[in-house]
Amino acid sequence: MIDGTRPYRLAVATRWNDNDVYGHLNNTVYYQAMDTAINTWMITVAGLDPLHGPALGFCVASSCEFQASAGFPDEIAVELSIAKLGTTSVTWAPRILRDRDDTQLAVGTFTTVFVDRETTRPVPIPTGIRLAIESEFAVPAA
Amino acid sequence: MIDGTRPYRLAVATRWNDNDVYGHLNNTVYYQAMDTAINTWMITVAGLDPLHGPALGFCVASSCEFQASAGFPDEIAVELSIAKLGTTSVTWAPRILRDRDDTQLAVGTFTTVFVDRETTRPVPIPTGIRLAIESEFAVPAA
Amino acid sequence: MIDGTRPYRLAVATRWNDNDVYGHLNNTVYYQAMDTAINTWMITVAGLDPLHGPALGFCVASSCEFQASAGFPDEIAVELSIAKLGTTSVTWAPRILRDRDDTQLAVGTFTTVFVDRETTRPVPIPTGIRLAIESEFAVPAA
Amino acid sequence: MIDGTRPYRLAVATRWNDNDVYGHLNNTVYYQAMDTAINTWMITVAGLDPLHGPALGFCVASSCEFQASAGFPDEIAVELSIAKLGTTSVTWAPRILRDRDDTQLAVGTFTTVFVDRETTRPVPIPTGIRLAIESEFAVPAA
Numbered sequence: 064m065i066d067g068t069r070p071y072r073l074a075v076a077t078r079w080n081d082n083d084v085y086g087h088l089n090n091t092v093y094y095q096a097m098d099t100a101i102n103t104w105m106i107t108v109a110g111l112d113p114l115h116g117p118a119l120g121f122c123v124a125s126s127c128e129f130q131a132s133a134g135f136p137d138e139i140a141v142e143l144s145i146a147k148l149g150t151t152s153v154t155w156a157p158r159i160l161r162d163r164d165d166t167q168l169a170v171g172t173f174t175t176v177f178v179d180r181e182t183t184r185p186v187p188i189p190t191g192i193r194l195a196i197e198s199e200f201a202v203p204a205a
Numbered sequence: 206m207i208d209g210t211r212p213y214r215l216a217v218a219t220r221w222n223d224n225d226v227y228g229h230l231n232n233t234v235y236y237q238a239m240d241t242a243i244n245t246w247m248i249t250v251a252g253l254d255p256l257h258g259p260a261l262g263f264c265v266a267s268s269c270e271f272q273a274s275a276g277f278p279d280e281i282a283v284e285l286s287i288a289k290l291g292t293t294s295v296t297w298a299p300r301i302l303r304d305r306d307d308t309q310l311a312v313g314t315f316t317t318v319f320v321d322r323e324t325t326r327p328v329p330i331p332t333g334i335r336l337a338i339e340s341e342f343a344v345p346a347a
Numbered sequence: 348m349i350d351g352t353r354p355y356r357l358a359v360a361t362r363w364n365d366n367d368v369y370g371h372l373n374n375t376v377y378y379q380a381m382d383t384a385i386n387t388w389m390i391t392v393a394g395l396d397p398l399h400g401p402a403l404g405f406c407v408a409s410s411c412e413f414q415a416s417a418g419f420p421d422e423i424a425v426e427l428s429i430a431k432l433g434t435t436s437v438t439w440a441p442r443i444l445r446d447r448d449d450t451q452l453a454v455g456t457f458t459t460v461f462v463d464r465e466t467t468r469p470v471p472i473p474t475g476i477r478l479a480i481e482s483e484f485a486v487p488a489a
Numbered sequence: 490m491i492d493g494t495r496p497y498r499l500a501v502a503t504r505w506n507d508n509d510v511y512g513h514l515n516n517t518v519y520y521q522a523m524d525t526a527i528n529t530w531m532i533t534v535a536g537l538d539p540l541h542g543p544a545l546g547f548c549v550a551s552s553c554e555f556q557a558s559a560g561f562p563d564e565i566a567v568e569l570s571i572a573k574l575g576t577t578s579v580t581w582a583p584r585i586l587r588d589r590d591d592t593q594l595a596v597g598t599f600t601t602v603f604v605d606r607e608t609t610r611p612v613p614i615p616t617g618i619r620l621a622i623e624s625e626f627a628v629p630a631a
Contacts, residue, residue, distance in 0.1 A: 077525075079525045082368050091233045098231070102505040102561070124271065125269055217360055226509070244419070375521050378517045379517050407554065408553065409516060410551065410552035411550065
């Protein structure tokens with residue numbers, strides 16, 4: 064169980080092919096890591112079912128500032144917190160760290176909007192996911 | 206030759222594995238496409254040599270707003286323009302389009318800082334690259 | 348239209364992040380290219396519908412011999428031919444070439460088995476796809 | 490320390506974007522996992538230095554048979570053993586398992602040839618790496 068005072072943290076192993084010619088993780092790997100941490104939390108903690116559930120979570124915006132470099136075989140960790148909880152969307156504020164020493168490598172944002180599986184029109188955040196967010200994270204006042 | 210009134214445009218073929226379980230290009234593919242268009246331009250037009258040149262171009266920040274979805278086997282196109290030209294860095298403003306009908310799929314930003322290959326400290330944008338940027342793009346006044 | 352005497356050929360643009368630290372396309376990019384060429388042909392020529400059709404095509408075996416290296420921003424091309432056409436599966440024999448000069452970079456094999464979307468048990472190759480294969484490729488005698 | 494009677498095993502976390510539209514890990518992810526396990530072992534156990542060492546390890550051939558499917562957020566594990574140890578090359582025989590229950594998902598082969606960093610011509614396997622292989626793995630008689 065996670066308490067609301069600590070962000071959710073997930074380690075993500077890097078891969079040989081994550082490094083670019085400069086010997087560093089390519090910038091897109093950080094977005095893969097954010098996407099992976101958010102979806103892992105939504106599937107394993109909050110009950111999102113990407114294959115059969117009525118609502119899907121689409122990324123509508125993201126950003127990242129890259130502050131220090133890392134490279135395979137470093138392990139990185141993603142720490143999730145919430146920047147904004149809206150009616151149909153949630154904006155995450157992931158931090159990416161080198162797992163072994165907690166050096167901060169990058170900070171990002173990642174906005175997930177929930178949509179109806181059939182129409183792909185926005186829908187309210189599913190109740191179970193909203194409750195899980197409110198229970199597990201510190202949610203900023205609107 | 207590109208004239209400064211038209212953005213540089215590069216088509217990027219999508220791949221089977223770019224689609225996620227929702228049948229759309231994963232959000233990280235858009236960042237791969239921006240990175241590819243910017244590096245293609247810098248290598249083939251502006252003379253960047255990633256393997257042997259004295260200066261390297263590192264991504265220090267990027268962002269993307271996703272406006273419409275596309276999926277393999279759609280071809281996408283990246284149109285580059287310049288948002289800001291600084292002393293050691295350049296901020297690109299890529300647009301991503303569906304190649305066959307020019308539907309705008311996403312708009313992004315991507316900041317490249319130039320660094321010394323040995324020290325990885327920032328250095329002025331190499332002269333040849335700066336001249337190519339000023340020659341090929343409309344550069345906003347500072 | 349393709350005639351049976353020439354293999355199907357698809358150009359695949361490479362991406363900045365396809366290169367590994369040695370400045371070459373990572374070996375997994377060649378498998379992405381084979382998978383992309385085969386699925387492009389099956390979707391655009393033979394009528395496979397990955398999202399709604401009754402049968403799906405799963406990769407059950409693949410292999411590749413890497414003979415020469417290439418690197419971004421080289422464009423590569425995949426040429427498809429048929430090594431074996433069975434009842435429920437087809438084995439492709441892709442060649443990968445540098446697009447601009449036809450240097451052979453790699454030769455592979457890739458076996459697609461068709462399965463029922465619901466049960467994922469093997470099913471006969473859908474009639475339309477079998478006819479397209481027989482019409483467009485030289486099929487070795489069993 | 491690994492003893493020669495047990496293969497080297499490395500867990501590889503899967504990522505959201507590893508799944509294809511069928512909800513399974515794309516076949517190329519298995520090759521990424523093999524490549525990652527082999528390079529992790531060579532760098533962290535056997536002393537390969539991809540950025541500065543005199544010899545590099547290139548993949549010259551690989552293959553995989555896919556026996557069962559897995560999907561994000563499953564964790565997979567790669568078990569390495571040696572199929573053939575030659576003068577300038579080593580052929581690995583990786584098995585890929587679902588980490589939580591050891592279901593065998595795939596078996597592969599992966600041949601690494603060592604080359605001189607400058608000339609990229611084959612060279613004998615570096616002594617430290619050969620000794621590590623002979624010490625840590627059961628090596629089949631030639």
